[in-house]
Amino acid sequence: MVENVLEMHSIAKSFGQTQALNGINFELKSGEIHALLGENGAGKSTLIKVLGGIHQPDRGEILINGNTVHIKGVHDAQAHGIGVIHQEIVLVPYLTVAENIFLGREPVTKLGLIDRKQMNAEAQEMVKELGLNLDVNTLVGELSVAHQQLVEIVKAISFNIKILVMDEPTSSLSDEEVKHLFVTMERLRQNGVSMIYISHKFEELFTITDRITIIRDGTYVGTVNTKNSSPDELVAMMVGRELKNFYTRTYSRQDEVVLKVDHLSKQNVFEDISFSVHQGEILGFSGLMGAGRSELMLAIFGAYGYDNGSVSLNGEELKIKSCSDAIEKGIALVPEDRKDQGLVLLNSVGFNMTLSELKHLMKNKLIVSEEKRSALISAYIKSLNIKTASPDAEVSSLSGGNQQKVVLAKWLATNPKLLILDEPTRGVDVGAKSEIYSIINELAKQGLAIILVSSELPEIINMCDSVCVMREGKLTAQLAQSELTQENIMRYATGG
Ligand SMILES: Nc1ncnc2c1ncn2[C@@H]1O[C@H](COP(=O)(O)OP(=O)(O)OP(=O)(O)O)[C@@H](O)[C@H]1O
Ligand SMILES: [Mg+2]
Known part of the structure; x- marks a missing residue:
């Protein structure tokens, strides 16, 4: 078995004048949780969209289990066992949670009709597995952003994936929901799923990830072992300088x-x-x-x-x-x-x-x-x-x-x-x-x-x-x- 389930070499991508990615390298080991870190606009989501088949790279090579692949679209990515939770929610608001999870691959009855009972039961089971309190008959449009994000996660996991990519999945989750997510991630890891995790929250990175790859302005800066790193080192790699006086506050409350x-x-x-x-x-x-x-x-x-x-x-x-x-x-x-x-x-x-x-x-x-x-x-x-x-x-x-x-x-x-x-x-x-x-x-x-x-x-x-x-x-x-x-x-x- 090859050690790296995924390798991305020298990936480049531009949009008009904007060079979003310029020679990014990224390796993902089997069963690893590997973070991508960088400032806003560094190119994290773009790299993920290249992997997910949404963007075609201008240059570079992608290997899955040691073999070069060309990911031409979202279906290709799925066929290679890649599941992506994008930063923007892409669910259909006027369908239920269960319908969203099974969209395009609904279980059918002997007569070829959608088997709603089966679909709802399976969806409810998945939701329960994740420790979520969510009725799968609810319309997605009626859910809070946080819950919609959770539905995205359930949906991604429901495909039989080998690589799960999460682009800021916790940005609107409560602490309790983040804990549940981490438990799920550990469970997936034990089942041999490798994960790419994007978050701006250092606390999360130090809790859940094995390694962190830092990118800056579309270029590769380096990869560190999480347990040998520190927030200061990460900031310096991301920003290219040290950040002093993170919080500025001069108290100025008046009487009016x-x-x-x-x-x-x-x-x-x-x-x-x-x-x-x-x-x-x-x-x-x-x-x-x-x-x-x-x-x-x-x-x-x-x-x-x-x-x-x-x-x-x-x-x-x-x-x-x-x-x-x-x-x-x-x-x-x-x-x-x-x-x-x-x-x-x-x-x-x-x-x-x-x-x-x-x-x-x-x-x-x-x-x-x-x-x-x-x-x-x-x-x-x-x-x-x-x-x-x-x-x-x-x-x-x-x-x-x-x-x-x-x-x-x-x-x-x-x-x-x-x-x-x-x-x-x-x-x-x-x-x-x-x-x-x-x-x-x-x-x-x-x-x-x-x-x-x-x-x-x-x-x-x-x-x-x-x-x-x-x-x-x-x-x-x-x-x-x-x-x-x-x-x-x-x-x-x-x-x-
Ligand atoms: N479809 C597009 N058209 C034009 N420019 C784009 C497009 N997508 C991304 N970009 C540009 O590419 C650069 C990288 O964007 P990207 O979304 O990958 O950043 P990011 O690292 O995910 O940032 P954030 O932390 O804010 O989510 C930015 O300058 C962005 O404006
Ligand atoms: Mg992004």
């Missing part, structure tokens, strides 16, 4: 209250929530998935109603009926799910950034001042370090993390009084994360009131003036900065 939420309730979602945010303050929201944080934020933003209670901005009670009311009043929300709520993927980077801001860029009532618009766009591309071929490039051509930065730019451009950030650094690399933290800090210093919803405890602890913890729709604690520890937050989040 910007947002005041009183006894806000929505039946079965959140209950009796009261808090306020001051000028220059960053107020954190922590809690497990499903605690009601995102729904609460959407309610404040007018995208989701509430039954009782009130919301005031700068002392004036708001009667917000829609998001445009909220934007008009000076509230901006960077949503959790950028695909669904954040971006118009087929439009350009520049278009998306200035989408919410068009009114203020008007020269007169009819014409958008092109000069102002492009100045604004260039300023954000530069300050957020957005990697794009040009401001006119389609947003869908950007890497995942760079799309996230476009969402952020879009809302910053509205010049808000209150900025709500829901998981702003999800899927963002360490370098860009640090940039985003210093931007958030700068905005707070300028007097903006900021709400930061995040499941990353270090982020919450290091960036916030104080933190509201939610559990099952209720506010269980508001912790002062001096009380912010992981244990404290988790205790109120879990009720333990």
Whole structure:
């Protein structure tokens, strides 16, 4: 038996002027979990798409079990035992979980009809195997992003695969679900499945992987044994320099209250929530998935109603009926799910950034001042370090993390009084994360009131003036900065 189930040699791929991959080498041993690590736009997803038959490489060679192969399409990849969970969800929203898992290979009855009973039973079994609590009769479109991602995983595993590739599978999973996933990965490993794992979360890489290959700007930097490596070494290899002062925070809370939420309730979602945010303050929201944080934020933003209670901005009670009311009043929300709520993927980077801001860029009532618009766009591309071929490039051509930065730019451009950030650094690399933290800090210093919803405890602890913890729709604690520890937050989040 050959030691390497997969070898990729000198893979190159460009898109127009963008050289996404330029001589990448990658080897995967049998039963190994091997991570691919690199900054946003480094070329990770592109390499995976070459392996998965979505892109054809311009140069290079792929060997499976020692034999050269040409992967011409997704079916070829499947035939070679390769299963890929892509960064973007590709399920069909109006089909059920079971239908999605079995799409195109549904079990049939003797009469040639789809055997729904069989299909549902098998799908339910697979879901159970993974330790998931999910009804396979649910329409995929009704599931949260996290659950859709889990369905992708079940689907990929359901093919009899030898190589499983996961492109940021945990970016929207809760800690508990990540644990389940890791158990599943260990089980798959024992069954001889080799895995390629992409994640920006170092903690995960050090927990689950055997080796890590680092790529930078489409080139191969090196491969390390995880247990002999360290976060500092990885960062230096990824970024090409050391990152000092990862979190920037100068505390700048002022006395003026910007947002005041009183006894806000929505039946079965959140209950009796009261808090306020001051000028220059960053107020954190922590809690497990499903605690009601995102729904609460959407309610404040007018995208989701509430039954009782009130919301005031700068002392004036708001009667917000829609998001445009909220934007008009000076509230901006960077949503959790950028695909669904954040971006118009087929439009350009520049278009998306200035989408919410068009009114203020008007020269007169009819014409958008092109000069102002492009100045604004260039300023954000530069300050957020957005990697794009040009401001006119389609947003869908950007890497995942760079799309996230476009969402952020879009809302910053509205010049808000209150900025709500829901998981702003999800899927963002360490370098860009640090940039985003210093931007958030700068905005707070300028007097903006900021709400930061995040499941990353270090982020919450290091960036916030104080933190509201939610559990099952209720506010269980508001912790002062001096009380912010992981244990404290988790205790109120879990009720333990
Ligand atoms: N279809 C495409 N058309 C044009 N450019 C593309 C396309 N796909 C990727 N690129 C470009 O190739 C480069 C690598 O992108 P890729 O998605 O592989 O990055 P990544 O390492 O997966 O980043 P992230 O961590 O943000 O997901 C980026 O500059 C991206 O804009
Ligand atoms: Mg990617």
